[in-house]
Structure formats: structure tokens, C-alpha cells
Amino acid sequence: MKQRHIQHLYWRAGFGIDVKKIDQLKSKSKNEIVKNLISDAKKINLLQLDLSEFNLIKNKSPKALRIEMGEEAYRKLRQKSQKKVRDLNHAWLERLTEPTSVLREKMTLFWSNVFVCRDNHIFHIQHFNNTLRKNALGNFRELVKTIAKEASMSKYLNNRQNRKKSPNENFARELMELFTLGIGNYTEQDIKEAARAFTGWSFKLNGDFVLREKQHDSGIKTFFDKSGYFDGDDIIDLILEKKQCARFICDKVYRYFVNPIIDESHLDEITTIFYKDYDINNLMVHIFSAKWFYNDKNIGVKIKSPVELLVGIRRVVPVTFMKKNQLNYLQKMMGQVLLYPENVSGWKGGKNWIDSNTLMFRMKLASLILNDAVINLEEKGAFEDSFNKYYNKERKRNKYIKTIKNWDVFTKNHLKLKPNELRDLLIISKLDKDTADLLNELRVNSNKDYCIQLMSIPEYQLC
């Protein structure tokens, strides 16, 4: 397989590829390489923090804990546990830099922006994240049904307040609008009926799903012109009967993995395949094996998400962050903080990542983490912050990003590369003609410097 095509595949199915791996794969056929990718993704390595000090929260109700520990001690424990969500963010980012199970991790990231959820309960959100990971390449039907029973989702979209006597439609609405069908493919009445089917769906303290029979409306519902004693699972089945559901998901998959501009015939093709059995693995194998996936018009045309950009750099030069909080800073300045989506519709992606400020920051990112460039910008405060805290984020920070850069690994891997080979390794997008001239005129002293320079041109923003 051509090097450029291997790079394309690995940028879309993962976060780029290093030169050693390319050398391993070059002589192999496309089928073998895709097979490799898929079998590597079979491994499910869950993301698990050590949360033993917070087990109380999982086992006893807040009310009981307040009495047992006292108001103040309980509040502190809770706050400390909520801070762990940040640790999970860091652990997740670290995970993405690992070279194994790349497709599963990329899919997990993809699904997290379909089934958007936010929760400061560390046990519940960690479980939610692992549910995405476990089902990332499984069956979409299972995925939707499992997500609908997650504690974090139940809270985020108010399904636990959804009771027979006073239904809450939030989950039913977003299930159809954002997770499965898209706006305009159901009626307000469908939402009302679906909401009834999800009444009483709740969870225990430890996050396990529980059906609260008394709050469940077990009557006949009429949904999509069918009537029956439907519960939530039935509703999901009825939604998936619509080909629009397969199309809606395939549209997202296509824009994320292939091209932000849809080719209708390719979308039709993958929709038909996905609709057959909703098998995610089959869908991805089909896409990565399709001839059109490797068309020039699909290569290097996607604007990297902040996470793709950050992880991509770290896959080339291994970097250790000495101050984990600085990872939050970087994510915030670029507008994508994992586990902290702004709203349930998720990150729009594409051109939406880019404005004057984020672009300047993104183009400086390689200098910031590889070359000790000085930080001169501050992140926004949070809503809950006091006045002083809102404005004083920077005091906690050093004026540069503290990292340990493993240039030895980079040098070892890239020692023999000529400048144009390094360029082709790092830049997959077409080069702007003037910028290509600029690069040709540069006197390259070391691959290390050239690497940072290449990561600082606009073309590096694309994958």
C-alpha cells in the first residue's frame, strides 16, 4: 500500500502514524492492513481510575452520608470526587496517545460526540465512557439501548425525572433529534409517546439501571403509527426500523472519517450496508476498504479537532506533561475539553474549530509544547467561580507549558529522513504553492527544528 494511503487511513482511523509503523506496513496489501487495524481494535482496555477512596459515594445515599460524616466532610468528599473527572480527562488524553487499539479509541471519541453527555459523578461518567469504549465497534442497537440506561445520561437529559404522572420529554426528544434520526423525522406526538415509554427508567446509587415500576407508564402507546405496550427498548427498535436512522449515523460517520463534504452515492452505499444489521465493525471495514476512501479528494481535507491536533503531535514526539492542569488549559484555549461538552448537540467540528484566536493558538501549539514558547493568553473562568477565581486562572500556571520532550525517540526514528521525507510524513494535506516554495527555500539544520516548523504551518491543521 502507498505510504500516503497508509497515513490517510491512520489519520482517520487513529491519530496519525509513526515512521516505524509505516515501514512495517508498506509491503502489505490494503486488505491486510485494514485487517490488522481491526484485529488490533479487538482489545478493550477500559479506562479506570483508582476511585477506592470514594466508594462511600457509590454505596450510600447523600442523605445517609450527610448524617454519618457531617455536612462539611461530606461536601469535601463530594468535591474531591468531582475533581476526579478532570483526572479522567487526563487519563483519556494519555490513552489516545498510546499506539494500541487505535480504531477503538477513535470510535470511542467519535461516539462521545454523538451520545453527548456530561456528569460530575466520577463513577457514573467513567462507566458511561467505558460503555462507549466497549460498544464502539459493536452493534449500534445495543449501543443505543445501553446508553439509554446509563446513569449519567439519565441525569444529563432528565430521564430520571420522567415519571408516569409528569413525563419529562427531554431524553425522548434528544434521542430522536440528536442521537438517531435528526430533526424533522418525527412528530411532537411521537416524542410524547416515546417519553411515556421511558418513564420510570432510573438508576441505583452505584449507577446500575433500575426500572421503577410505579413510575412507569405501562399503557398502550402509539409511536410511528404503531400501537402497543411499548417500553423504551421497543421505541429504540422502532426508531432503528427507519432507514433514516442508519442514514443519520452514516452521515456523521462519513463526515468524521471520510470527508466533511458528503458524496451522496457513497453515503447511500454505506447506509444500505449499515441498515442491514447496524454492525459498526462491518461499516468501518467497508469504508476503510472502499476504493473511494483513498480518493485524493478525501485525503488531508479535514480540519483536525483540537484533540487530534494535540495527540497527533505527541505521537511524533513523545511528551510528558508535568502539570496535568496545563492539559486543561490547552483544551480550553482550543475549544474542546473532553468530558466537558458545552451542550448536548456536541462539537460541530470542521470550520467551527477555527476563528482568529483559536487558529493563532493552534499554529503555536507545537512551539508551546515542544519548544517552551511563552504563554501569553489566559483561559476563561468558570460560571461557578468566585470573582477572584474567575480572573485569576493564570496565577496557578507557569508562563510556559512544562513538558518533558522525548526528542531521543524522535531523533532515533527520523534520523535518516531527508527534509522532504519528513515533510511528507507530517503533512498530508496538499501544500499551498507559496508555502511549498517557502519550505523549499528553508535551510534545514536539524529534523528536530524542521519538525516544529512543519507543525506550525496551516497545512498541519488538516488531516
Added chain:
Amino acid sequence: MKRRDFIKRSSLASGLFFVPNFIKNIESQSINNLGFRKLVIIQLSGGNDGLNSIIPYTNDVYYKNRPQISIKKNNLIKATDELGFHKSLAPLKNLYDQGYLTIINNVGYPNPNRSHFRSTDIWQTASDSNQYLDTGWLGRYIEKYGKIPYSGIEIDDSLSLIMKGKTINGIATKNPRTLFSNTQTPYFKKVLNYQSDQHLSEHNLGYLYKTMIEARSSAKYIYETSKTYKSTLDYPKNPFGKQLKTTAEFINSHLDSKVYYASMGGFDTHANQFNRQDRLLSTFSSAMEIFVKDLKQNNTFKDTLILVFSEFGRRVQQNGAGGTDHGAANNVYIIGENLKNKGFYNDAPDLLRLDKNGDIIHTVDFRSIYASILDKWLVVDDVSILNKTFKKLDFI
């Protein structure tokens, strides 16, 4: 190539190159045809407690619901027979006395959302409560009428949704020199100096180059224009005072920018609200008074309209921690020289008629305020910015 060489070469190179046509077009673009008027929007982030800011001091329901944190009748500045200002809002009361302030009560939207994030989204995008938009209402104004990033400036280091359009966005800066220096980094500068824009396409790569060029020209324009005026007034020495001072310097140096946005944090007063809000309101109003004075001295106040809002008000009933929880409708302040409807625009909240959460029910949709400002102050087509027709109000 060494970093130093890189810089040296770029500075050598910069003189040798033509200014590309594409950049020229951007730089010569004038937004002057939009007139001299400015709009400044301040968000009191976290949700300011409107009931303890403008106090219904004759209302028993108010006192009953807030045994610990209500503002006593003898500890406020009376404005009408039923409403009075928090004493820390004395500077705002001065503006009121001069006829520079309109207070609109009970502003909100149907099906209020009580999450900071979501409700801020709603206010910033002017969406319905169950609708998700990825552009802000000022962003859409910038995209349609301003056409260049500096037509909208956020006084911060990163851009909020309110300023985002589809392919043209506003620009954020709290320090024009820093902004400018960030477009002068070796790589950024070098790439642009080489750029002749002959082959920039509409696709993503072209979009990146276009954004770079716009960023550079906006940063340069803001920096070089704003340094011609330095405010001499004594703003309070805190970050919010600094934000307003910077805004005044932008306006008084006659930047062509039309809309400004700044957020003041700290209003999420779930606990110990009494003293906290006291300080917050004082910080807010004392800086605002100087800001207005600064504009007046420079004869720009007449062309400036200021809108102050929070993403929501707070619950009528206080909570157990001496604070208040997230509520719904709230009051909005409009500050300007030529207001049509000075003082209180409408009735105080009806505390006997609350929603099922115990929150104030809105009587004015916030988008009616936006529509009125777009139509009557910025004199543009409000419907195409808000995607809907809203009833216009009569305050300007």
C-alpha cells in the same frame, strides 16, 4: 534553520514582497457605512440575583421568601414607590437619575433552562430553549454586515459563541499588543509573507489561510488604532475595570468595531450571598460609572449603547446556605444617552405568580430586546439576524 535566523529572514523578506491582492481587499474593506454607533454587551456570568439588585421593597412575598438575605427597606436607595437599588449600585442609580438607564424587568424566554452553559448558549445564540445553534447573534451580525473579524471584539483571550459566525467570526483580545505579537510569531508571519493568495480555494485549506490573513490584519488594525488613545481616568483596579477601560480605549480611539462583549464572573451565589453580591455589584457599578464618564468626556457616549444581562435570575426563595439557586427571568439594564423610555420600562415581577420551580415568569422575551437594538440602534434587518420576528420594544 535556527529560530533567530527564521526571524531575521522573515524581517528581511517582509519588505521584498508585494502586499497580495487578497489581503489588500480585506484591509481596504470599510465597515464605516454601518455608521458610528457602538453596542457594548456585558454578561454578569453565573446569574446575578436581580431581586436583590433592584429590590421590590414594599413586597411582603419578597421578605417572606428571604428571611436572611433580603435587603431591608432602610438599607437601599429608593427609586420608585415599589423599587429601590441595592446600595452598592449607587453609581448605577446616578446613571438612572441622569436619565441614562432603562431597566427592563422580567426578561427571559419560554421553557427556561437553569444550566449556566445551556442558558448562556440560548442568550448568546438567541435560540429557542430547545434549539441548538452554532452561531451567536453578534456573530451573525458580523458575518452579514461587518464582514471582518474586528467588527466585533470580545474583551478576553478566547472567543465566545456570541461572536461566532459560520465563516466569519469576531476576534477576542484583552491586550491588543499581545494579540498583535501573536500574529508576528516567526511561523505565522513567514507563511503570510510568502502568501500571494493566487490559489486559495473555498475549501478548508483556503479557509485557514483566509482566517490567518484576517487575523493578522485585524490584530494590526486594532493594535495600531487603539494605541492612539490611552484613558487617563481612574478605573477600579480589578480585572473588570480593566476590561471596561480597554473597551473605552477601543471606542475612544475610534476603532471601526461595532459590537463589544465582555463577561464579568462571580455571580453564582449559592452560598453567603449577602456579602458576596455586595462586593460584586459595587465592582460592577463603580467601573461602569467611570466607563460612562470616559465615553462622555470623549463625546462617544452618545453613540454607545450598553446592554447588561445575566444568563438567568435566581430563585425567589433563598436556600439553606444563605444563597440563592438558579432561577429564570431577570432584569436587564440598558445604558445610553438618548433613551426613549428612561427608568423602569415595565412592571416589577409578580411574586405571587411564579412558575412551578418558584421562579419569576418572563413577560419580555430577551430577543425582543435584541430585535429592537438591531432595528433601531444598529439599523440593520433584525429578522435575518434572529431568524424570526420578535415584537420590538420602545426603549430606544
